[in-house]
Every structure is written in C-alpha cells, then in structure tokens.
Amino acid sequence: MLFEVRCPVCGASGAAPCDRCARRLKAAPALPTPKDVDGCVAALSYTGAGRELVARLKYRNARVSVPGLADAIAALVDPATVDVVTWAPTSAVRRRERGFDQARLLARAVARRLHRPCRALLKRSPGPPQTGRPKRDRVNGPNFTATRKAPKRVLLIDDVITTGATVSAAARALRSAGASEIRAAAAARTPLKATEALSDAAGDG
Numbered sequence: 304m305l306f307e308v309r310c311p312v313c314g315a316s317g318a319a320p321c322d323r324c325a326r327r328l329k330a331a332p333a334l335p336t337p338k339d340v341d342g343c344v345a346a347l348s349y350t351g352a353g354r355e356l357v358a359r360l361k362y363r364n365a366r367v368s369v370p371g372l373a374d375a376i377a378a379l380v381d382p383a384t385v386d387v388v389t390w391a392p393t394s395a396v397r398r399r400e401r402g403f404d405q406a407r408l409l410a411r412a413v414a415r416r417l418h419r420p421c422r423a424l425l426k427r428s429p430g431p432p433q434t435g436r437p438k439r440d441r442v443n444g445p446n447f448t449a450t451r452k453a454p455k456r457v458l459l460i461d462d463v464i465t466t467g468a469t470v471s472a473a474a475r476a477l478r479s480a481g482a483s484e485i486r487a488a489a490a491a492r493t494p495l496k497a498t499e500a501l502s503d504a505a506g507d508g
C-alpha cells in the first residue's frame with residue numbers, strides 16, 4: 304500500500320469512513336430548496352459523524368473522503384438533467400490557507416461519475432469568508448460573478464449547504480451568464496435548528 308487509509312471520523316485504519324462510522328451517518332434533512340435554484344439535494348446531515356466527515360474535508364484536507372462523498376452525491380443526480388458541473392468557489396484567502404478548494408475537488412469527482420464536463424464558471428468576489436460572519440450578513444451570501452457563458456443546465460456543487468445563501472448567490476450569477484436550470488448538490492446540509500444557531504464551525508452558507 305502506498306499510504307494507509309484512515310477513517311476521517313474516528314481514525315481507524317481501513318476505510319474512509321469505516322463501517323462503524325458509516326452506520327452513524329444520517330441522511331440530509333428535508334428542507335426547502337434555497338431561493339433561485341431549481342432543485343437541491345444533499346447526501347448527509349451536517350451533524351454528528353456526517354459533520355466530522357465533511358468538516359475534515361474542509362479544514363484538514365482529508366481528501367481520502369472525496370470518493371465516497373462524490374459517490375453519494377452522484378447517486379442523487381440524474382445525469383440527463385446536467386450539461387455541466389461547476390462549484391461555488393471558496394474565498395481566495397481560504398483557498399490559499401488550505402492549498403485547495405474542497406468544493407472543486409467534489410465537483411470534479413461528481414462530474415467524472417456523471418460523465419459530464421466539470422468547468423470553472425464562477426469567481427468569488429473578494430470579501431470575508433462566510434464562516435464566522437453574523438447570520439444577518441450571511442443571509443445575503445457572498446458575491447459571485449460568472450467568468451464565462453454558462454451552459455443551459457448546470458449542476459452546482461458545494462460541500463455544505465447551511466442557510467442556502469451561497470448556492471442562491473452562485474445560481475444568480477450563473478443565470479445572468481445564460482444558465483436556465485440550476486440544481487445544487489452538496490455533501491451535507493445543516494438541519495434547520497442547527498442553521499438557526501449558526502456557529503463559527505458551520506459551513507460557508
């Protein structure tokens with residue numbers, strides 16, 4: 304073995320996540336589709352083991368969990384509804400800190416599974432990252448601009464959907480660039496109660 308695979312949740316060696324932690328994962332909460340998107344699916348609830356799994360992808364570069372999360376996201380999407388896969392880019396500051404963009408990693412892996420192209424279509428305007436901002440600021444979401452003309456049907460990938468403000472803002476930018484059907488798909492979604500009590504460790508929106 305080139306490297307040992309460890310469970311990102313509990314650290315046990317063998318699989319990411321291990322069987323025990325996989326059994327503790329909960330399905331995403333049934334919540335309304337965020338504004339300005341035509342559909343929204345998420346694989347997991349951003350709580351407990353699911354939160355550990357996805358948060359570690361975000362903060363600790365646990366790329367080992369990308370294939371499993373991409374499998375789970377792709378299983379929720381009908382490829383016939385997708386012309387192109389893109390992602391809601393993280394802020395340049397965060398990307399520099401981490402050295403990667405977790406939403407881009409997921410988008411590329413999901414696109415491979417759906418046999419659809421993955422394209423960078425969005426740029427995030429400079430500004431503070433959503434994490435840690437008060438909720439009243441987060442509701443408006445970050446600003447995105449499209450970097451090129453968007454195909455008609457776009458699958459927008461994010462790692463965590465919290466308030467939905469990020470995917471809504473990204474969808475508006477895609478629509479102004481020519482997209483007419485925008486579906487969001489995420490690794491995890493925060494249950495409403497947890498969304499209301501937003502903590503600094505929660506997702507980007």
Ligand SMILES: [Zn+2]
Nearest residue numbers: 310313321324
């Ligand atoms: Zn485990």
